[in-house]
Amino acid sequence: MATNNRLGHEKISKLLFALAIPSIIAQLVNILYNIVDRIYIGQMTDGTSAMAALSVALPILTFITAFTQLVGIGGAPLCAIKLGEQRKDKAEEIMTNSFVLLIVVGILLTIVVLIWQEPLLLLFGANEETLSQAISYISIYALGTIFVQITLGMNAYINTQGFAKTGMCTVVIGAIFNIVLDPIFIFWLDMGVAGAALATIISQGVSAVWVLIFLFGKKSTIKIRKQYLKPNWHICLSIMALGISPFVQTATESLLQISFNNQLLIYGGTMAVATMAILMSLWQFITLPLQGLCQGAQPIMSYNYGAKNYTRVRNTFKLVMKVCLGFAFIASGTVMLFSEFFVSIFSNDAQTIVFSSWALRVFLIGSGMFGAQIACQQSFMALGQAKVSVWMAITRKIILLIPLIYIFPYLLGGSSLATSIAGPIASMVHDGSRVFAVLFAEPVSDILAAIITTFMFIRFYKKELKQPDQIIED
Structure with a gap:
């Protein structure tokens, strides 16, 4: 059965998990990809200060990822909608324009980070103890920015065509290289944090080559076309209009990390900043599989919304919401219950383990409700609702969480x-x-944001998704 027919006609539960399981596996592997550096760094002789150095570098890494989503991932739902409308040429034009934007942005970000890395790191919470190691890491990582852009940005176009297993392989290949190279560079060649960065960019480069081989190859339903390499600014703006939501969501994650780092440095010192890297790593253990599930649902929802098959859109959303909530509560409960075990993966320092275990239980109190937040947030994006999705991204972090990080120390x-x-x-x-x-600002914001986002999606659901089906046949 053709991919488009599957999206429009196959049983939703079977189709969702067929598409989502590879994406979830990819995200679980991506957790290893993202945290394997931190695991090895935490086992170094000066592991706590090295982990703190990585923590102050993380906002730059996150900001690079945000631009990937702005000009790459933002176009994937538009591409799927055009496929649902049977407009393959437009889908190819969207993907090719996105590719060009990723290359340009990757070059610009590399230049910016290399020139202004030291003042940025100082702004993000570095001190005399952590600055030199943070510079060692970020100066090498910046050289691989263009690989990050291509790998993450263009892999979304593999997933949106329904080739979830191929998209999973993109992440798995990079993760395997990173896991193998990290101990070689960090310990055997004694490069420390610089070795971790070098292992990461080599791994991202291999993944980028894999993605491009597929998209230029015969198996891809749509291709990167030469005639579309000259940017169509109307399409570029459309991509960024939808990509602004995940961009804001990820860019505000960078601002969030900066806020946590600066406040924790004031009240808790270097160990508290190092703990933030551990907390963010374990937070990914909960959130990245949820993103994988939503990525699996995105082609189904986008395609059927474009085909005006509203019943399938509604049923897909209901299933996604149930699974997201269930997983979020189970995963967060497990991490909180066995907090010392999970923290010990990242540190061999007894005091850091005690402190981080306590911090983790505070940090994750409200994380079960994040399942509702991400289900509604990603559904807005899949259905092309850029403005609402942006506001929901802003609400959780800019309106709620970041202000509370600064207000709560005075109130509580x-x-x-x-x-x-x-x-x-x-x-x-x-x-x-x-x-x-x-730390308590996090659970308060999670709960309030989930309530607000769910309420907004219910309004949209009643207004837009209760319409009778007007199916466009393949």
């Missing part, structure tokens, strides 16, 4: 409740009650 810091909860780590940091207040 020093209170009997905060002091009591911070008791186990009081002797390890300058002000335990305010460290608790900074």
Whole structure:
């Protein structure tokens, strides 16, 4: 059965998991891809300070990923919608324009990071103890920016055609190379954090080659076409209009990391900043599989929305919501219950393990509700609702979380409740009650954002998805 026929007619539960399982596996492997550096770095002799150095470099890495989503991933739903409308030529034009944008942005970001890396790292929470290692890492990582752009940005066009297994292989190949190369460069060649960065960019380069071989090859339903290499600015703006939502969501993740780093440095010192890298790594253990599920649902929802088959859109969303909520609660509960085990993967320092285990339980209190947040957020994107999706991305981090990171230390810091909860780590940091207040901003924001986003999607659902089907036949 052709891919388009599958998207329009195959049983939804079977199709969703056929597309989502490879994406989920890819995201689970991607967790290893993202955190394997941190696992090895945490086992170094100066692991805590090295982990803190990586933590202050993470906002730059996140910002690079945000631009990938702006000009790459943002076009994938548009591409799927055009395939649903049986307009293959437009789908190819969208993909080719996205490819050109990724190359241009990759070059520009490389130049910016190499020129301004030191002031950026100082702004993001580096101090005398961590700056030199952070520079060692980011100066090498920046050289592979264009590989990151191609791998992440163009892999979305493989997944959106329904080739989820091929998209999974993109991540698996890179992860295997990274896992093998990391110990060689970090320990055997004694390159430390610089070796971790070198292993990462080599791995991303291999993945980028894999993606391009597929998209230029015979198996891809749509191709990168020479006649579309000259940018069509109307299409480029359309790609960025939809890509602005994941861009804002990821770029604000960078601002979020900066806010956490700066506040934790003030109240908790280097160890608290190092802990943030561990918390973000384990947060990915919960969120990346959810993103994999939503990636599996995206082609189904986008294609059938374009084909005006609203029943399939509704049924797909309902299933996605149930699975996202179930997984988020189970995964976050597991990580909280066995927090010391998960933290010990990243550190062999007893004090860091105690502190990070306590911080993790505070940080994840509200993370089960994130399942509803991401299900609705990604569904808005799959259905081309750029403006609403942007606002939902802004609400959680810009309107709620980042302000609370700065407000809560004044509202809750020093209170009997905060002091009591911070008791186990009081002797390890300058002000335990305010460290608790900074971390507690996360669960409060998760719960409030999930409620708001779900309410907004219910309104859209009743207005737009309750229409009778007007199926466009293949």
